[in-house]
Amino acid sequence: MSAPDSGIPRNLLGSAECIAVIPGEKQFAFLVGGQYGKGLVTCRTAHGWSAPVFPTAVVGSFGLQSSAAHQEPEKENIHGKSD
Numbered sequence: 831m832s833a834p835d836s837g838i839p840r841n842l843l844g845s846a847e848c849i850a851v852i853p854g855e856k857q858f859a860f861l862v863g864g865q866y867g868k869g870l871v872t873c874r875t876a877h878g879w880s881a882p883v884f885p886t887a888v889v890g891s892f893g894l895q896s897s898a899a900h901q902e903p904e905k906e907n908i909h910g911k912s913d
Contacts, residue, residue: 846874848873853869855887866886868884868887871883871884
C-alpha cells in the first residue's frame with residue numbers, strides 16, 4: 831500500500847462512534863452492477879467497544895456501465911513490513 835500513514839489517526843478514532851472494516855471487496859458491472867464484501871463492525875458503548883458484528887455488504891445498480899475491480903487487503907510479513 832502506498833499510503834504514507836500506518837493506521838487510523840488518533841483524533842478520528844477518538845471521535846468515532848463505530849468502526850467498520852471490509853477487506854477484499856469485489857465490484858463488477860456490465861449493464862447491471864454490484865459490490866460484495868464481508869467484514870467486521872464494532873461500536874463505542876458506555877463501557878468500551880461493543881462485541882464485533884460480521885456483516886455481509888451487498889449493493890446492486892442498473893444503468894449504462896462496464897467495470898470490474900477487486901480490493902485485496904495488504905498482507906504483512908512476520909516483521910510487520912508490507913510485502
